Amino acid sequence: MPPSLWAATATTKKEYPRLQGVHLADVVIVGGGFTGLSAALHLAEAGTKALVLEAHEPGWGASGRNGGQVIPGLKYDPDELESHFGPEVVKTAGGGPDLVFSLIEKHAIDCHPVRKGWIQPAHDSKALGTVLGRAAQWAKRGVDMEVLEKDRLDQLMGTGFYVGGWIDKRGGGIQPLSYARGLAAAAAKAGAGIHGDSPVKALSRAPAGWIVETGDATITAQKVILATNGYTDHLWPGLAKTVVPIYSFQIATRPLGDNVRRSILPEGQVASDTRRLLWYYRLDHQGRLVMGGRGPFKETPGYDDAGSLKSAISRLYPQVAEDPLEFVWAGKVAMTQDHLPHLHVLADGLYAGLGFNGRGVAMGTVMGRMLALLAGGADPRDVPFPITAMKPMAFHRLHRPAVMAIAEYYKIRDALEARFGSKAA
Numbered sequence: 001m002p003p004s005l006w007a008a009t010a011t012t013k014k015e016y017p018r019l020q021g022v023h024l025a026d027v028v029i030v031g032g033g034f035t036g037l038s039a040a041l042h043l044a045e046a047g048t049k050a051l052v053l054e055a056h057e058p059g060w061g062a063s064g065r066n067g068g069q070v071i072p073g074l075k076y077d078p079d080e081l082e083s084h085f086g087p088e089v090v091k092t093a094g095g096g097p098d099l100v101f102s103l104i105e106k107h108a109i110d111c112h113p114v115r116k117g118w119i120q121p122a123h124d125s126k127a128l129g130t131v132l133g134r135a136a137q138w139a140k141r142g143v144d145m146e147v148l149e150k151d152r153l154d155q156l157m158g159t160g161f162y163v164g165g166w167i168d169k170r171g172g173g174i175q176p177l178s179y180a181r182g183l184a185a186a187a188a189k190a191g192a193g194i195h196g197d198s199p200v201k202a203l204s205r206a207p208a209g210w211i212v213e214t215g216d217a218t219i220t221a222q223k224v225i226l227a228t229n230g231y232t233d234h235l236w237p238g239l240a241k242t243v244v245p246i247y248s249f250q251i252a253t254r255p256l257g258d259n260v261r262r263s264i265l266p267e268g269q270v271a272s273d274t275r276r277l278l279w280y281y282r283l284d285h286q287g288r289l290v291m292g293g294r295g296p297f298k299e300t301p302g303y304d305d306a307g308s309l310k311s312a313i314s315r316l317y318p319q320v321a322e323d324p325l326e327f328v329w330a331g332k333v334a335m336t337q338d339h340l341p342h343l344h345v346l347a348d349g350l351y352a353g354l355g356f357n358g359r360g361v362a363m364g365t366v367m368g369r370m371l372a373l374l375a376g377g378a379d380p381r382d383v384p385f386p387i388t389a390m391k392p393m394a395f396h397r398l399h400r401p402a403v404m405a406i407a408e409y410y411k412i413r414d415a416l417e418a419r420f421g422s423k424a425a
């Protein structure tokens with residue numbers, strides 16, 4: 001694992017040795033993050049022989065490096081989602097935290113789950129209008145939520161930076177690498193084969209299904225699931241061009257003293273705000289402030305790259321502005337053009353689920369369950385999410401520079417707004 005807060009504080013890593021030799025499997029799953037591991041667990045529990053092949057170790061990708069915020073829903077508000085895809089899809093997206101927390105409970109996964117809600121604070125009055133509309137749409141569907149007037153919000157956040165917001169009580173926080181390791185252990189216990197250090201290098205059709213090759217192992221499988229998200233390579237032509245991988249970046253302080261700790265998100269919620277380049281933050285289980293946002297396009301950033309997130313900390317929580325940082329790290333988020341995750345049937349017996357747009361803790365777990373349903377033989381009409389055709393982006397190579405340019409532009413607009421109000425930007 002690249003160094004990070006989560007790598008330093010996770011439950012002990014189990015060894016999942018490289019696969020060698022010739023094997024048969026019902027389903028091979030490429031990628032050992034939340035999506036692949038959830039698929040493996042659900043398949044194994046249904047009695048299907050599933051084999052996870054992970055290039056590094058379970059949780060190595062975004063799953064072991066994210067903010068650990070278990071957030072319900074997708075980037076689209078429920079009314080819009082429902083008008084495009086129907087009520088079942090809204091239920092699926094909103095039900096992600098229930099699945100995550102129930103798996104944690106069922107398999108006794110030791111990952112410091114705290115389910116006190118996800119707060120979305122608004123940085124200006126325009127954003128407040130948007131989040132209140134969102135809150136009303138979820139309230140209409142019976143979701144346990146609360147609109148937060150400024151006074152109550154300030155109290156829950158421990159900062160007066162925002163104008164108001166809402167809390168969705170379905171959400172919460174986890175130690176993400178421990179959750180990934182727990183999913184891997186549960187899947188292995190249920191009968192799935194889990195193999196690290198096993199990069200899949202070739203995939204080809206065979207009369208009986210698919211041939212999956214790692215260099216050290218050849219597996220004949222009836223079905224294959226690709227669960228590689230922001231780390232998707234060229235295993236299946238065109239798939240990598242359906243997402244734009246961008247880096248999200250996090251920093252963490254040392255454990256804070258008790259008094260300071262009680263002044264930041266004192267009731268244990270996690271938060272992500274409404275700025276164009278959003279800040280997402282929380283305390284970890286040992287009382288560190290963990291702050292995330294956009295950073296440099298680097299796999300392993302250094303302390304020198306932490307300037308903009310440190311300034312976020314000093315604006316929100318000046319009481320910790322001078323505290324030294326203990327960790328900086330980053331990982332790849334997979335963005336899609338329509339801001340929705342995609343579920344594909346790429347060929348007969350070949351499935352992919354990817355493109356979580358930074359919302360994959362809950363949705364990746366849900367996607368794994370849906371991929372397991374498909375690979376397990378369910379009628380696609382019974383899978384509660386749209387199955388779409390793969391659409392590689394035209395001029396894909398230009399998307400990342402474009403995203404970077406837009407990010408710079410957003411940074412300037414966020415800064416102008418913070419200084420002079422929303423009209424300035």
Ligand SMILES: Cc1cc2nc3c(=O)[nH]c(=O)nc-3n(C[C@H](O)[C@H](O)[C@H](O)COP(=O)(O)OP(=O)(O)OC[C@H]3O[C@@H](n4cnc5c(N)ncnc54)[C@H](O)[C@@H]3O)c2cc1C
Binds near residue numbers: 055064231331
């Ligand atoms: C810094 C950061 C912060 C984030 N914060 C949040 C958050 O707070 N809340 C939230 O909901 N979401 C968050 N996300 C998004 C979330 O982490 C991801 O959406 C989710 O982890 C995706 O899971 P996954 O299993 O699909 O992909 P990943 O966890 O990225 O796993 C893909 C795996 O595929 C493997 N792989 C790729 N190619 C091959 C191959 N050929 N052979 C074998 N293995 C292969 C990789 O090694 C990798 O381990 C964040 C992401 C990042 C990077």
